[in-house]
Amino acid sequence: MQPFYAGEAARRLFALFDAASTAVDGRPGPAVLICAPHGQEGLRAHRLLRVLAQRLSRSGCDVLRFDPYGSGDSAGADEDLDWDGWVDDIGVAAAELARRCPGRPQVWIGVRLGASVACSAAGRAASAAASGSRGPAVRPAALVLCEPVLDGPAYLRSLALATVQALEASCSIREPAWRATLRDEPVVLEREAVGFALGEALHEALRALSPVTLARPGVARIAVVAPKHDAALAALARDWRVSGHEVTLEVLPYRFDWTAEEALNTALVPPELVGRLAALAGDTAAPAPAR
Amino acid sequence: MNEQVLCLGSQANLLAIWTPPEGEPRPVAMVLLNAGVIHRIGAHRINVKLARRLAADGYGCLRFDLGGVGDSPTERGAADYRVQAVRDIIAVLDAVQARFGVAAFALVGICSGAAHAQAAALVDRRIRGVFLIDGYMHPTWRGRAHFASRMVQAYGWRATAARVVRHLAGRARRAATGDPAHAADGLQRSRAEFAADMQQLVGDGVQVVLMFTGSVLELYAYPAQLRHGFAGQPWVDRVRCLFEPGVDHTLTLRESQRLLVEHVRAWLPHVAPAGSDR
Numbered sequence: 015m016q017p018f019y020a021g022e023a024a025r026r027l028f029a030l031f032d033a034a035s036t037a038v039d040g041r042p043g044p045a046v047l048i049c050a051p052h053g054q055e056g057l058r059a060h061r062l063l064r065v066l067a068q069r070l071s072r073s074g075c076d077v078l079r080f081d082p083y084g085s086g087d088s089a090g091a092d093e094d095l096d097w098d099g100w101v102d103d104i105g106v107a108a109a110e111l112a113r114r115c116p117g118r119p120q121v122w123i124g125v126r127l128g129a130s131v132a133c134s135a136a137g138r139a140a141s142a143a144a145s146g147s148r149g150p151a152v153r154p155a156a157l158v159l160c161e162p163v164l165d166g167p168a169y170l171r172s173l174a175l176a177t178v179q180a181l182e183a184s185c186s187i188r189e190p191a192w193r194a195t196l197r198d199e200p201v202v203l204e205r206e207a208v209g210f211a212l213g214e215a216l217h218e219a220l221r222a223l224s225p226v227t228l229a230r231p232g233v234a235r236i237a238v239v240a241p242k243h244d245a246a247l248a249a250l251a252r253d254w255r256v257s258g259h260e261v262t263l264e265v266l267p268y269r270f271d272w273t274a275e276e277a278l279n280t281a282l283v284p285p286e287l288v289g290r291l292a293a294l295a296g297d298t299a300a301p302a303p304a305r
Numbered sequence: 306m307n308e309q310v311l312c313l314g315s316q317a318n319l320l321a322i323w324t325p326p327e328g329e330p331r332p333v334a335m336v337l338l339n340a341g342v343i344h345r346i347g348a349h350r351i352n353v354k355l356a357r358r359l360a361a362d363g364y365g366c367l368r369f370d371l372g373g374v375g376d377s378p379t380e381r382g383a384a385d386y387r388v389q390a391v392r393d394i395i396a397v398l399d400a401v402q403a404r405f406g407v408a409a410f411a412l413v414g415i416c417s418g419a420a421h422a423q424a425a426a427l428v429d430r431r432i433r434g435v436f437l438i439d440g441y442m443h444p445t446w447r448g449r450a451h452f453a454s455r456m457v458q459a460y461g462w463r464a465t466a467a468r469v470v471r472h473l474a475g476r477a478r479r480a481a482t483g484d485p486a487h488a489a490d491g492l493q494r495s496r497a498e499f500a501a502d503m504q505q506l507v508g509d510g511v512q513v514v515l516m517f518t519g520s521v522l523e524l525y526a527y528p529a530q531l532r533h534g535f536a537g538q539p540w541v542d543r544v545r546c547l548f549e550p551g552v553d554h555t556l557t558l559r560e561s562q563r564l565l566v567e568h569v570r571a572w573l574p575h576v577a578p579a580g581s582d583r
Contacts, residue, residue, distance in 0.1 A: 015376065017310045017320055026306055028322075030376060060344050064376060086346055087322050087353065089306035177557065184553040186452070186522035187459045209349030209557045275348070275555055282342065 015067075020080070021106045025099075028087035029080035029107060031114060032071040043074030044155070045115035046295050047108055049135075051126035052095070053210030054176070055272040056085060059125055061282045062270075066123070069292045076115045080107040082131075084213070093213035097131065097220075104135035105150025112152045119155035121295045126272060127169070129162035130223065133231045140232025156235040156298035158291060161272075164246050166223025173212075174203035176273040184275065208273050225250045230257055237294040238263045239287070241270070266290050306357070313369065313400040319393055320345065320376040321369030323401070324356040328363050332578050333433060334407040335359050335366040336397060338418035340555070344375030348415060348555035351562055355413065358566050364573060365405055369397055371421070387424065394425040402431070409433045409578035411512075413569060414440070416554065420494075426511055427502055434512035434576030436569055439554055442517065442524040443496045445534045451526035500538055507543040512576045516547040516568065520554035545572065 021027040034042060048063055050056045067077040081088040082103040084095030108120060124132030136157060138149030163169045178192045195202055205212045212220075225246055236259050240247055243265055251263040268287040313319040322345065337352040339345065345368045346353050356366035370377035371393045373386070383389045394412070402408050411434035414422035419440030426432040456465040494502070506513050517525035525531075528548040535541045547568060552561040 017312070017376065019308070019310060026308075028310070054349070057343065057346070057349075060375065061342065086350070087308070089308075091354075092350065180555075180557050181553055184520045184555060184557065186519060187455055187550075189551075206558060209555065209562075211559050 020110045021083075021103070024089075025083050025103075026089045027080050027083060027103055027106060029078055029110065030067070031111075032067045032077040032079075034074045034076050035071050036074050041074075042076070042115070042118060043070075043296060044121045045111050045118040046070050046075045046077045047104070047111050047120060047122045047154070048077065048079045049104060049122060049124040049128035049132040050079065050081070050086075051128050051272065052085070052207075053092075053173075053212075054180075054208035055126050056128075058272055058274060062284070062288065063125070065283045066288050066291055069288055070295060073292060073296060075121075075295065076111070076118070078107055078111040078114075085210075092211040096213055096215035097134070098215075100131045101135045101138060101150070104132060105139070105152065108135075108139075108150055108152035108154070120152060121156045121158060121298055122154040123158040123160070123291060123295055124162065125160045127163045129157075129159040130164065130228060132157060133159070133162065134229045136231035136233050137229030140230075154233055156295075157231055157233050157237070158294045158298060159236065159238045160287070160291060161240050162238065162247070163223065164225045164228060164250060166220035169223070170204040170217070170220050171200065173207045173273075174200045177203045177206045177208045180208055180273065180275060225253075230254065231259065234260055235298045236261045237298050239266050239290060239294070240264075241266060241268050264290070308356075311367075311369075311400065311404075314372070314380065314393065314396040316380050318372055318378050318380050319369050319397060321367050321397060321400075322356075323405070324360040324366040324368075325405075326363045326365045327361050330365060330407075331363040331573075332407065332581070333364060333409045333411055333573065333576050334401055334405070335364050335573070336394065336401075336410055336412045337366060337368040338394070338412060338414040338421055339371050339374045340415035340418045342374060345370045349557060349562060351415075351556050351565065352413075354562055355566055355569060359570065359573065362570060362573070364411075365401070365407060367397060367401055369393075387421070390421040391425045391428060394421060395429050398429060398431055409576070411436065411573060411576045414438065416440070423502060423506075426506055430509060430579060432511065433578060434514075434572070435506070436514040436516065436572060438516045438565075439518055439521050440515065441494050441499050442521055443499060443534055444524045445530060447533055448524070448526040448530045451530075452522050455522065455526065500535060500540070503535075503540045503544060504538070507540040510579065512572065513544040514547060514568070514572055515544055516549060516565075518552045518554050519550040522550060 016031040019026045020029050051059050070077045082100045084090035122132045135150050139153040141147045142149030178196050181192055182188050251261045254261045268284040270284050309323045311321040313321050340348050352368040359366050371390050373379040410432050412422035413436040415438040419437035422435045426435045531546045532541055556562045
């Protein structure tokens with residue numbers, strides 16, 4: 015595992031590179047970029063994604079994890095994280111991965127909001143390749159999306175509720191003002207976002223996020239994993255198929271509380287989820303069977 | 306932002322981020338510890354926020370993952386977790402001293418991080434200050450009465466009584482069954498051991514802050530509980546005690562995070578290398 019800082023001096027990004035420790039059938043596996051969730055979900059998923067990276071590296075993949083600007087060990091305050099900047103940072107991380115693994119197909123694994131932003135980044139990379147518009151220079155060969163966030167306003171409401179629940183679970187005596195704020199001024203708690211202050215730009219982007227506004231990724235193969243049937247996700251998968259993407263949608267009944275604190279007595283790393291994401295990363299990058 | 310990634314320890318297994326001091330460097334560096342299983346950025350990224358603010362005040366800051374936590378693999382031949390945690394802390398102090406020439410340190414830890422900071426300060430005299438959040442707590446009857454009073458204020462008599470009954474029943478059940486999770490809390494320290502630790506630390510001139518949050522009111526319920534609970538002990542008036550019932554254990558709200566940063570900033574100037582005049 016090699017930790018390092020990448021990107022421009024004014025926007026340094028912390029990244030971790032796990033080199034493949036083995037080759038598959040004498041050939042290197044795909045290069046995998048992991049796009050982590052936002053805030054408390056990202057903190058909670060840290061170990062899961064570390065284990066996933068290790069699993070992938072043992073199966074022949076080179077893996078890059080990174081913190082977008084305004085998160086984790088990267089530069090920037092919580093409020094500095096915004097959608098467009100995150101898209102750009104995925105581009106920087108993908109370029110760094112391409113520099114380390116030249117000529118190798120990339121699979122981007124996105125989790126929760128990281129999956130949604132990865133779709134956006136892939137879509138902009140496709141547009142950039144087609145029309146020269148601004149966007150990431152590297153295009154993924156495949157996307158693996160774990161519980162992507164499709165409904166921004168619902169996500170914001172869930173952050174507000176999770177903030178109150180975190181306080182109520184942690185504090186010895188409940189403060190009635192938290193529930194009152196949740197009822198009367200939910201935006202205040204949306205911006206608190208379970209301890210990771212949400213900047214105005216990201217808040218606005220999330221208010222506008224829906225399956226309609228989420229960019230088509232422009233990627234040949236997409237695998238989506240969710241813990242239960244989701245009508246919006248199924249509709250989006252159909253839409254993407256119609257527009258020429260090869261999409262698989264899997265219901266995998268794992269249990270993971272994305273916003274829990276230390277999560278005592280709950281799984282930090284659901285093995286079935288790690289195993290499936292690793293397998294999908296390998297499968298989606300394999301050459302398409304002859305038709 | 307010019308933070309540096311370091312891989313420290315004899316096996317280079319401890320992933321650390323060094324935030325260099327801005328301006329004239331102070332003679333004390335901060336070391337920020339893991340809270341439980343949370344990786345080096347800390348609960349709600351508090352270690353990053355602390356490090357960058359304190360670096361602006363001239364303090365170099367190191368946040369790192371103990372072996373087996375976050376991105377630091379466990380050292381080959383590692384000792385018991387608590388023993389190894391202290392070894393890891395000492396290893397990073399050695400590395401910071403060797404690389405950056407700082408020989409005095411202040412540690413901040415929440416929960417298990419507080420326990421590790423306390424244990425390390427007892428064996429390494431370069432540690433001149435410890436800021437311990439929700440570390441060891443020793444309930445008193447007076448504290449329980451304060452807590453009950455707060456409960457009644459918040460929920461009324463009936464709910465409070467029901468909670469007390471549930472609590473006592475749980476205690477009796479655990480005592481009867483010898484519930485190992487309850488009986489074998491490896492991080493617990495007896496009242497006498499805690500008092501001896503504090504005596505040693507203040508005797509060595511270590512600046513100690515004990516902060517208690519609203520998440521531990523059952524155990525620490527009013528500002529003077531420490532002084533009442535350890536009345537007559539020579540060290541008790543030489544440690545700073547902060548009681549913050551409006552703050553939760555993991556500093557969820559921005560206001561709580563800001564409050565902690567300001568508490569640490571106000572305390573740090575009192576921490577000085579051994580033998581220096583403050």
